[in-house]
Amino acid sequence: MSNIPPTVPLPGSDISSILHGGYHHPTSRLWQAERMRSKDCLNKLVPFLKPLYKNGLASVIPLAPEAKHPYGTSANDPVGPIMQAIPLLKKHFPNLFIACDVCLCEYTYHGHCGILHKDGTINNPPSVKRIAEVACNSPSKVLTVQGPFRNAAGSAPAFGDRKHYQLPPAGRGLARRAITRDLAEGADCILVKPATAYLDIIRDAKVIAPDVPISAYQVSAEFAMIHAAAKAGVFDLKRVGKESLDSILRAGANMILTYFTPDFLDWLSE
């Protein structure tokens, strides 16, 4: 079926001036959207993961951009995509470890990671309370980079940037202090994000926190850069893909969160 709605011109009217009129009902409004992510993601989730699970996939972190709201309501909406995806994953893949990203930026209309003051800075107490609420509904927490993911998720900040709540890239000491603080607050894992440009911080985390797992998130921009360079003939995708993950492991990570996982499952079984 064509997805171009039929347009019936009124007698004597100029056809080019007529918009399809079927957007008065919530469902027909939804049909006007470029992406209908939730149901579509859910229907594709199990068939997408099945071959990967067979190929050794051990853990996933579902991320689903959803409706935007000042408090990120859909983050823990029982009929939101994540809340529906988790039981579906547990049912079909009982041994899969499911990690959760409890940040609010995918769910807030402004694309920032918490609840904001009028001046656009993060209002910490209600943000922490809201993130705790979301965390209680789904099992972990990350208050976290501009990049391809944010475009895909429609969660690029609508204004301002994250500088007031993300660490400055050149501040190694500050990163070390943050690791110490997070451990003192009970963190049971340290995740460094992005990974490749922060290998020294991964190593610092390994030294400062030898008793907790150290993980690293190779973000969408890192993945896209490697793909773009390989496509431009700069280097071989597989060779540099492997080297990128080797470097993260060498720095001290025990776990890597990466979009290369499906490729790796194949590369490792070659």
Ligand SMILES: NCc1[nH]cc(CCC(=O)O)c1CC(=O)O
């Ligand atoms: N909700 C935070 C979060 N969790 C995962 C990503 C995706 C990161 C990426 O792959 O670019 C993001 C957004 C961000 O860091 O900007």
